[in-house]
Amino acid sequence: MQAVNIANKFSQFTEQWQPKRIATVNDYDVRIAKIEGEFVWHSHEDTDEMFLVVKGSMKILLRDGEVSLNEGEVYVVPRGVEHKPVADRECQILLIEPTDVVNTGTAGGERTATVETL
Amino acid sequence: MQAVNIANKFSQFTEQWQPKRIATVNDYDVRIAKIEGEFVWHSHEDTDEMFLVVKGSMKILLRDGEVSLNEGEVYVVPRGVEHKPVADRECQILLIEPTDVVNTGTAGGERTATVETL
Numbered sequence: 001m002q003a004v005n006i007a008n009k010f011s012q013f014t015e016q017w018q019p020k021r022i023a024t025v026n027d028y029d030v031r032i033a034k035i036e037g038e039f040v041w042h043s044h045e046d047t048d049e050m051f052l053v054v055k056g057s058m059k060i061l062l063r064d065g066e067v068s069l070n071e072g073e074v075y076v077v078p079r080g081v082e083h084k085p086v087a088d089r090e091c092q093i094l095l096i097e098p099t100d101v102v103n104t105g106t107a108g109g110e111r112t113a114t115v116e117t118l
Numbered sequence: 119m120q121a122v123n124i125a126n127k128f129s130q131f132t133e134q135w136q137p138k139r140i141a142t143v144n145d146y147d148v149r150i151a152k153i154e155g156e157f158v159w160h161s162h163e164d165t166d167e168m169f170l171v172v173k174g175s176m177k178i179l180l181r182d183g184e185v186s187l188n189e190g191e192v193y194v195v196p197r198g199v200e201h202k203p204v205a206d207r208e209c210q211i212l213l214i215e216p217t218d219v220v221n222t223g224t225a226g227g228e229r230t231a232t233v234e235t236l
Contacts, residue, residue, distance in 0.1 A: 005190060026216075030214075050148065
């Protein structure tokens, strides 16, 4: 019975845009990821998606605006809403979403990643 | 469209053991609470409960051990498992759990709180 140290988990990988599962809550994942640059426009038709910035800063571009997130800030992208995460410099984020969520949503493509458990 | 700043939300209240909803993800709440001292032994029969320490440190006592959590650490109490959160000094925590979860679980009693949206 031991707590999960988020910083320690981040120290265990370097790849970007590859979410890692660090815990589960019922059928939801707690995922972490390192991101830098631009991701693809996509949406998740069946679920909201929570972003929490652990370190650094990022933006979530939406078709009708954008949301800036700094360390310690949360934003929930509503289900069905197209979004594009971007980060000028490497940013560490924590995500809460159902375990079956694919990172690229309905867009698919080469950035689609398998979520490993860390 | 604006991010939720967790520190800012914590600055808006002083009461302890009174979870506040700062966001929702589908039918799950993102709650924050200030805790100090000992809570009651309780369990949630139908759901896991995620604890993340935002500031300070706490312990989660279990019938067969205990888990220490420092800042930036996560622990998920499995459904049905009796637990008792304690904190020597005031600690700020973030919780992820279904919106219908009552803080005292099946134990009930005077520490049962209504979850306000902040």
